[in-house]
Amino acid sequence: MAYTDQEVLAGLAEIVSEETGLPTDAVLLEKSFTDDLDIDSLSMMTIVTHAEDKFGVRIPDEDVKNLTTVGDAVTYITGAQA
Template identity: 75%
Template sequence: MAQSEQEILEGLADIINEETGLEQDAVALDKSFTEDLDIDSLSMMTIVVNAEEKFGVRIPDEEVKNLTTVRDAVDYIAKAQA
């Protein structure tokens, strides 16, 4: 079942918090993973794997490079669930 944008954002914030220790409040749709949240490529891959499990979606490696902001990831997951 597809989740709302807010549910996906909260789930991603939980995953990012577990991986990086960043507060969930810091994870907002307009934030860049690398520039604003300071997430490196290794952490990003862990976040992607955890997001795939949590949301029941597949995010191919070639798509990960296109997920530069939190909104990109939320939109991708929402579309993949539809």
């Protein structure tokens, strides 16, 4: 089953919230993981691990560094489901 952009954003927001303690409504498409959400590399890898599990996708390490914003991640995950 493919997830919509909205579903991926909502699921990602839950994962980020669990990891950082930020409210889910702070996890917006335009937010930068590092600059806005203060997520370090280890936390980012934790979020990726949970996201792979939740959405049934594979996000190779070399692609993770290109995921600057939440929107980048949503686009990547939605595309990777295809």
